[in-house]
Amino acid sequence: MSKALLEVKELKQYFPISTGLFKTINLKAVDGISFSIEHGETLGLVGESGCGKSTVGRALIQLYKVTGGQIFFEGNEINAKNIKDYRKVMAMVFQDPYSSLDPRMTVGDIIGEPLDIHKTYKSKQNRRDRIQQLMEIVGLSNEHANRYPHEFSGGQRQRIGIARALALNPKFIICDEPVSALDVSIQAQIINMFEELQESLNLAYLFIAHDLSVVKHISKRIAVMYMGKIVELASSDELINSPLHPYTVSLLSAVPVPDPNIAKTKKRIVLQGDIPSPMNMPSGCPFRTRCPKATEICAKELPLLREMSQGHTVACHNID
Amino acid sequence: MAKYLLSVKNLRTSFFTSAGEVKAVDDISFNLEKGKVLGIVGESGSGKSVTAYSIMRILSNPGKIVSGKILFNGEDLVLANEFAMRKIRGNKISIIFQDPMTSLNPVYTIGNQLLEAILLHTDNDKVKAKARAIELLTLVGVNEPEKRLKQYPYEFSGGMRQRVMIAMALACEPDILIADEPTTALDVTIQAQILELMQSIQKKMGMAIILITHDLGVVANMCDEILVMYAGKVAERGTAKEIFYNPHHEYTKGLLNSIPNLEEEHKKLTPIEGNPIDLLNMPSGCSFSPRCSKCMKICLEEFPPEQRINEEHIASCWINVKNKAEENAVIDENCTVCFNNNKDKLHDDKVRGKIL
Numbered sequence: 001m002s003k004a005l006l007e008v009k010e011l012k013q014y015f016p017i018s019t020g021l022f023k024t025i026n027l028k029a030v031d032g033i034s035f036s037i038e039h040g041e042t043l044g045l046v047g048e049s050g051c052g053k054s055t056v057g058r059a060l061i062q063l064y065k066v067t068g069g070q071i072f073f074e075g076n077e078i079n080a081k082n083i084k085d086y087r088k089v090m091a092m093v094f095q096d097p098y099s100s101l102d103p104r105m106t107v108g109d110i111i112g113e114p115l116d117i118h119k120t121y122k123s124k125q126n127r128r129d130r131i132q133q134l135m136e137i138v139g140l141s142n143e144h145a146n147r148y149p150h151e152f153s154g155g156q157r158q159r160i161g162i163a164r165a166l167a168l169n170p171k172f173i174i175c176d177e178p179v180s181a182l183d184v185s186i187q188a189q190i191i192n193m194f195e196e197l198q199e200s201l202n203l204a205y206l207f208i209a210h211d212l213s214v215v216k217h218i219s220k221r222i223a224v225m226y227m228g229k230i231v232e233l234a235s236s237d238e239l240i241n242s243p244l245h246p247y248t249v250s251l252l253s254a255v256p257v258p259d260p261n262i263a264k265t266k267k268r269i270v271l272q273g274d275i276p277s278p279m280n281m282p283s284g285c286p287f288r289t290r291c292p293k294a295t296e297i298c299a300k301e302l303p304l305l306r307e308m309s310q311g312h313t314v315a316c317h318n319i320d
Numbered sequence: 321m322a323k324y325l326l327s328v329k330n331l332r333t334s335f336f337t338s339a340g341e342v343k344a345v346d347d348i349s350f351n352l353e354k355g356k357v358l359g360i361v362g363e364s365g366s367g368k369s370v371t372a373y374s375i376m377r378i379l380s381n382p383g384k385i386v387s388g389k390i391l392f393n394g395e396d397l398v399l400a401n402e403f404a405m406r407k408i409r410g411n412k413i414s415i416i417f418q419d420p421m422t423s424l425n426p427v428y429t430i431g432n433q434l435l436e437a438i439l440l441h442t443d444n445d446k447v448k449a450k451a452r453a454i455e456l457l458t459l460v461g462v463n464e465p466e467k468r469l470k471q472y473p474y475e476f477s478g479g480m481r482q483r484v485m486i487a488m489a490l491a492c493e494p495d496i497l498i499a500d501e502p503t504t505a506l507d508v509t510i511q512a513q514i515l516e517l518m519q520s521i522q523k524k525m526g527m528a529i530i531l532i533t534h535d536l537g538v539v540a541n542m543c544d545e546i547l548v549m550y551a552g553k554v555a556e557r558g559t560a561k562e563i564f565y566n567p568h569h570e571y572t573k574g575l576l577n578s579i580p581n582l583e584e585e586h587k588k589l590t591p592i593e594g595n596p597i598d599l600l601n602m603p604s605g606c607s608f609s610p611r612c613s614k615c616m617k618i619c620l621e622e623f624p625p626e627q628r629i630n631e632e633h634i635a636s637c638w639i640n641v642k643n644k645a646e647e648n649a650v651i652d653e654n655c656t657v658c659f660n661n662n663k664d665k666l667h668d669d670k671v672r673g674k675i676l
Contacts, residue, residue: 048507183363188578188591217580254512256537
């Protein structure tokens with residue numbers, strides 16, 4: 001029995017793409033990634049669009065039929081048969097607060113839906129009380145329960161989505177870009193709420209986002225993904241202050257700093273080229289086509305994750 | 321000859337919807353000098369894009385410019401007829417839109433769309449225009465331009481499409497380039513490429529840029545001057561340094577406090593409380609007052625006039641008006657509009673103490 005709340009081993013998620021009448025090839029959205037999350041911890045997952053970070057989140061809660069690998073929750077393996085039990089302890093908050101709430105359901109029913117599915121209440125009054133309690137937790141007032149999602153602003157809708165995720169008292173929440181659709185002034189409200197909820201309910205998060213400053217703010221550890229693989233995993237301070245992988249270095253340097261003086265002096269490493277198509281992966285290291293430090297070996301061999309210091313792993317040939 | 325390349329004076333643009341008049345841009349003024357980069361920041365619905373569309377006169381129904389002047393090289397664009405505007409659009413002033421996926425026509429080749437702009441505005445024949453198109457694509461860093469001209473937009477990635485959009489906008493060497501959230505739909509590494517490209521082209525060609533964005537980081541990197549908009553009005557304007565280091569409007573201060581910074585140690589964010597403004601249901605007085613932590617009595621009654629903080633800085637906030645701030649410092653306890661009185665945690669004595 002391991003200590004970790006969630007342990008993922010060699011998770012693989014391939015999508016078959018038909019390329020001809022009888023031909024299909026696999027799009028390797030997530031290709032053998034492993035990580036673990038402790039109780040009450042936040043793991044940040046960053047990467048560019050198309051790197052597979054959302055797929056990881058969705059695969060964890062088995063919204064897809066996972067291709068390979070194992071997922072353990074408190075030491076017990078999750079599979080397609082017992083996932084319904086685990087959906088009580090794992091919940092998900094989605095990116096787009098406009099499309100993740102059913103426009104025909106009242107807010108009360110949206111928040112109460114997980115309660116209905118898992119039949120966790122004894123009486124209607126019981127259900128009503130729980131919904132009211134949840135709405136209070138996320139800072140919505142009671143009279144909002146009978147309204148419809150379109151009557152709310154983006155930030156309020158995201159609060160509804162969070163209340164729904166909290167409905168069954170989960171231990172772990174997958175947050176799939178929960179703030180990227182919101183305005184900056186609202187973003188901070190939601191981030192603070194995530195932090196407060198974590199403190200009071202001892203929640204663990206997998207925080208998926210592309211905004212490094214947000215991820216750094218909320219996470220204890222950060223994993224950087226590139227083309228379906230984790231290229232670097234470290235504590236957030238270490239990853240930001242002494243990144244090792246050339247991709248992490250360039251990703252960090254590309255983040256615009258909201259400070260004109262620093263911005264003028266900051267050296268930007270601008271990566272050349274675009275992300276290669278996942279249908280047509282380069283040989284060896286997937287990053288080598290854009291890597292400023294690529295050498296011969298990068299084209300031949302896939303670099304494996306190596307531990308460089310306590311808790312800091314990186315997948316690159318050219319780091320000693 | 322006018323001192324400024326573009327000078328917007330008291331511009332008002334409204335959308336006349338069935339639910340009532342929505343004042344998307346409400347009495348804004350600013351100037352743009354030759355070769356400078358002006359950043360317009362604000363949250364969604366603050367009127368940034370509508371300002372740009374008003375300058376280009378590409379507002380769609382039911383939007384209309386109600387009053388004001390847009391002086392471009394001394395000519396008022398508000399009064400210009402459609403024929404005159406067609407000569408200016410894409411020629412003197414051009415625009416790049418936010419979403420490179422939808423702003424190119426999917427059924428025409430890149431070359432076709434690029435040549436259209438060149439043929440329309442110059443006397444070049446097709447051969448010369450094609451040479452120019454290739455030159456432009458090279459300028460914006462598209463590899464194998466001759467081959468690329470024959471391709472369709474779907475064959476381009478997001479970053480490449482945005483490069484094509486920039487090439488198209490630059491086709492006639494405009495005096496002003498309006499970039500409406502040019503990098504919002506792109507990844508950070510691609511965003512860095514596009515921003516660097518825009519900076520280098522601006523240095524080469526010396527045009528002025530109006531950069532519309534909600535990302536304060538982008539603004540800090542690119543802009544000489546910044547205009548902060550809230551609910552269709554200018555909250556504050558000034559040089560980049562003034563806005564970032566010496567903000568004089570509570571909204572700007574709130575914005576700066578609410579973004580997490582990579583360079584800083586972890587500390588709790590201070591968000592702006594409350595919800596974004598409903599343009600159909602605007603409060604009387606200052607439009608930011610329902611969310612402002614330092615809201616005073618006068619803020620609920622009158623819109624604050626523009627205050628000159630120093631030569632490079634203008635803000636519209638009652639706190640900057642000395643005698644008014646003292647006179648009105650006491651918050652009305654029975655006030656129901658003001659956010660402070662609804663939310664206990666903001667209503668603490670500290671906040672009030674500061675104002676008193």
